[in-house]
Amino acid sequence: MPQLRITEAAALLGVSDDTVRRMVDAGRLAGGTDRAGRRTVDGAELAAVAQELAHPAEVGAIGGASARNRLRGIVTSITKDKVMAKVELQCGPFRITSLLSSDSVDELGLEVGSVAVASVKSTHVVVEIPV
Numbered sequence: 001m002p003q004l005r006i007t008e009a010a011a012l013l014g015v016s017d018d019t020v021r022r023m024v025d026a027g028r029l030a031g032g033t034d035r036a037g038r039r040t041v042d043g044a045e046l047a048a049v050a051q052e053l054a055h056p057a058e059v060g061a062i063g064g065a066s067a068r069n070r071l072r073g074i075v076t077s078i079t080k081d082k083v084m085a086k087v088e089l090q091c092g093p094f095r096i097t098s099l100l101s102s103d104s105v106d107e108l109g110l111e112v113g114s115v116a117v118a119s120v121k122s123t124h125v126v127v128e129i130p131v
Contacts, residue, residue, distance in 0.1 A: 002043030003032060009041045013050055014093060023049070054093050060117075069120040071096060075112055080105060089118055096120075 004012070009029075010020045020041065024031035029049060030042040058072060073091030080086075085105045089096045096118040110116060 003034060003040040004043050004046060005034070006039050006041065009046050012046065013053060071118045071120070073116065073118065075110055075114045075116055078105060078110060078112060087116075089116055091118060 006017050006020050006024075010017045013020065020029070021039065023029045024039065024041060029045050032040045032042070034040050060072065071089070071091035071094060073089035073094075073096065075087060076090050076095075077088040078085060080102050083102060085100055085102045087098045087100065087105060087110060089098070098118060108116075
C-alpha cells in the first residue's frame, strides 16, 4: 500500500501538516514512519478521508439530462470575445473550466459571482500517476 509523507497528505487534502498529524494521533488515519524516520499515512485511508471531506454543494433540481457528473459552484472568472468565452467555476474543492460560445454566456446571464452547475460528460478521461 502506498505510504505518503505528512506534507504530501496535507497538500492533497488542502489542510495543514498539523491537521494531518492530529488525524493520525486521533486514529482517523493510519500512521507509520518511512526509512528516514519521517511520519507517513496510508494512501488508501487518505483517499477515503479525501472523498469524505470533498463535498461540493448539492446540484438541486435539473430537468432530464444524460450527464451524471454535475458540480454546483460559483463563477470565478469569465474571459469573453465576440465568438467564444472561457468560464471558470469553483465547485467545492474543484476548479472547472468550460469553453462555450459568448452567446451562451449572455443567454444564461453568467457573470462573476453567479451560481452555476457544471455538467461533465466525457468518453475519454486520462488518469496519470505523479512522479
